[in-house]
């Protein structure tokens with residue numbers, strides 16, 4: 001899978017993909033991430049990418065031309081399954097959306113800033129709009145990094161059996177049960193006996209009951225449906 005990220009702050013993507021599962025997925029060829037600086041496409045000598053809002057309201061808006069030229073260039077090179085705009089007024093990201101997107105070949109992620117992007121970009125290029133939650137970030141970059149991580153780890157083969165996505169919180173609609181490692185007794189704090197019993201059926205039942213209980217207590221809304 002190939003993910004193209006369009007941003008005015010490319011340096012914000014230097015960290016998030018260079019460790020752990022995502023790093024390994026890229027090294028093994030499961031995913032490619034390409035970062036593009038929108039400013040490089042500004043057709044004016046000051047490399048300006050934003051301008052005042054028509055109609056007088058305060059704030060700046062990202063201009064059509066630099067983003068349109070960048071998207072046109074990428075679309076001339078390959079076919080994109082989705083051109084996604086990260087925006088607080090988008091559909092809220094869920095595990096279901098991440099699952100859908102992980103099946104695609106090529107996707108583009110556009111990070112917004114200031115008051116937003118010129119509406120004509122949304123009308124003519126954007127196929128999907130995603131938010132990562134009901135709070136305000138300074139821009140779409142961190143949201144794009146979150147979305148990218150959530151997608152890449154779901155690409156078949158990226159996670160081994162041990163870290164299978166099937167045991168993740170939300171993948172089965174439940175939160176994960178508590179987990180423990182050695183020692184089985186730390187200064188009198190003991191691991192539940194059942195987990196040391198070796199009885200696979202009892203352990204499986206215990207984990208399921210714990211997941212259900214945790215979900216009921218913390219996120220009851222997840223159980224309706």
Ligand code: 6GU
Nearest residue numbers: 086087132133137139143
């Ligand atoms: Cl995608 N962008 C911004 N600026 N803020 C957000 C967001 C996106 N998702 C949640 N908050």
